[in-house]
Amino acid sequence: MGISKRLTVLGAAAAMVFAACSTGPGASPTPVAKNTVACVAFDTGGLGDKNFNDLAKKGLDDAAAQGFTTFFSEAQGATDYAANITRLVDKGCEAIVTIGFLQSDATAAATELYPEVAFAQVDTAWNLCGPDFTCGNDDDTPHPANFTGLDYQIDQASMLAGYLAAAWSKTGKLGTYGGQQFPGVTRFMDGLYAGAQYYNEKKGGSVTVLGWDGDSTGTFVGGDNPWNDPAKGEQLAQTLFDQDVDVIHPVAGATGNGSIKAANDNHLWAIGVDTDQYISLGTTGGNAALLTSAQKAIDVSVLDFFNQVEGGNKGGVDYSGTLANDGVLLAPFHDYDGQISAEIKGEIEALRAAIADGSVKVCDYLARGC
Numbered sequence: 461m462g463i464s465k466r467l468t469v470l471g472a473a474a475a476m477v478f479a480a481c482s483t484g485p486g487a488s489p490t491p492v493a494k495n496t497v498a499c500v501a502f503d504t505g506g507l508g509d510k511n512f513n514d515l516a517k518k519g520l521d522d523a524a525a526q527g528f529t530t531f532f533s534e535a536q537g538a539t540d541y542a543a544n545i546t547r548l549v550d551k552g553c554e555a556i557v558t559i560g561f562l563q564s565d566a567t568a569a570a571t572e573l574y575p576e577v578a579f580a581q582v583d584t585a586w587n588l589c590g591p592d593f594t595c596g597n598d599d600d601t602p603h604p605a606n607f608t609g610l611d612y613q614i615d616q617a618s619m620l621a622g623y624l625a626a627a628w629s630k631t632g633k634l635g636t637y638g639g640q641q642f643p644g645v646t647r648f649m650d651g652l653y654a655g656a657q658y659y660n661e662k663k664g665g666s667v668t669v670l671g672w673d674g675d676s677t678g679t680f681v682g683g684d685n686p687w688n689d690p691a692k693g694e695q696l697a698q699t700l701f702d703q704d705v706d707v708i709h710p711v712a713g714a715t716g717n718g719s720i721k722a723a724n725d726n727h728l729w730a731i732g733v734d735t736d737q738y739i740s741l742g743t744t745g746g747n748a749a750l751l752t753s754a755q756k757a758i759d760v761s762v763l764d765f766f767n768q769v770e771g772g773n774k775g776g777v778d779y780s781g782t783l784a785n786d787g788v789l790l791a792p793f794h795d796y797d798g799q800i801s802a803e804i805k806g807e808i809e810a811l812r813a814a815i816a817d818g819s820v821k822v823c824d825y826l827a828r829g830c
Contacts, residue, residue, distance in 0.1 A: 491527035498528040498766040499553035501544050503560030504535050509714045515735045516559050519762030528766055541566035549574055555769040557762050561642060571604045578606050578774035580765045582758055583644040585609040585778045609778035610761045615651035615822045616815050617754040617788040620808050621731045622655020625707040626667040627804045628751060635700035636671040637679035639686035639712035648711040648733055654825035670705055674827035681712050693718025701726055717745060724749035736791040753791040757781055784816040
């Protein structure tokens with residue numbers, strides 16, 4: 461039974477290359493060597509995507525700085541996934557994080573094939589209720605003792621970004637699209653939609669979202685290269701701009717980076733994903749368009765997983781990043797900090813606190829409800 465039927469997959473982001481990581485020259489003090497060999501298997505989006513994979517790489521680099529021996533792999537395509545994991549195991553890796561939903565089957569098989577190795581998967585939670593998602597019957601699948609799902613409630617952070625975008629928009633139209641339609645993507649889109657609806661409720665506004673209906677219908681790149689086609693991202697962005705959208709929230713890896721550049725070229729605005737893209741993209745990537753980003757603390761959770769394994773815990777439970785535990789967050793406003801009023805900042809902080817304590821739920825503001 462494949463992991464695609466046993467995991468609730470929540471994300472995506474990349475030549476088959478293996479490299480050892482080490483601290484740079486001048487690093488001080490010298491870290492105490494760890495016993496665990498820590499490794500990451502990246503997805504096809506690739507290093508250099510300036511968001512999802514690169515953030516996981518930062519977690520691996522932080523592990524190296526703490527004294528872990530580290531290796532990583534990159535995949536050209538789906539046929540590399542299982543082989544890359546096997547090669548990492550052959551390198552002596554004892555804790556392996558896989559990146560991207562497409563690695564689900566390979567990760568599931570590996571948890572069974574290598575029970576002595578601890579595995580984690582970013583944007584994934586184990587589905588205890590089996591392929592039919594119904595608990596209490598014969599296909600229920602106990603959580604493997606050597607697996608940790610690293611899940612992020614990114615819709616919470618995107619709801620804050622959606623509120624900001626609604627308050628900022630001059631046309632009252634926000635836009636979004638995803639690389640492929642699965643929860644790790646649509647959660648961002650849900651948050652944007654919910655934030656706009658919450659703003660409309662509180663402010664008597666009429667801000668609309670193009671590209672996602674708050675239920676199950678929206679715009680997705682699809683095809684065989686949804687995550688690494690900046691030119692396609694520019695095209696999709698322009699289609700939205702032609703419909704009077706002035707703030708765009710692309711959720712498609714490096715494809716989305718093309719949309720951010722297009723926003724900058726059109727003197728419009730964007731919301732980043734996964735990491736603080738104002739920093740990762742820089743001026744050459746059009747970061748002047750970015751109002752903020754909806755962030756996942758992927759680097760932190762990857763490092764925490766390695767330390768968990770070093771401490772003798774191979775898994776058996778999932779991690780969930782939320783606003784309450786700082787597993788997801790809203791990035792700084794950077795160039796726009798002085799242009800966003802104290803009133804709007806206060807309202808965003810109040811919304812953050814309400815989501816964190818559970819008094820506001822993202823799903824209450826979706827078309828499909830909770």
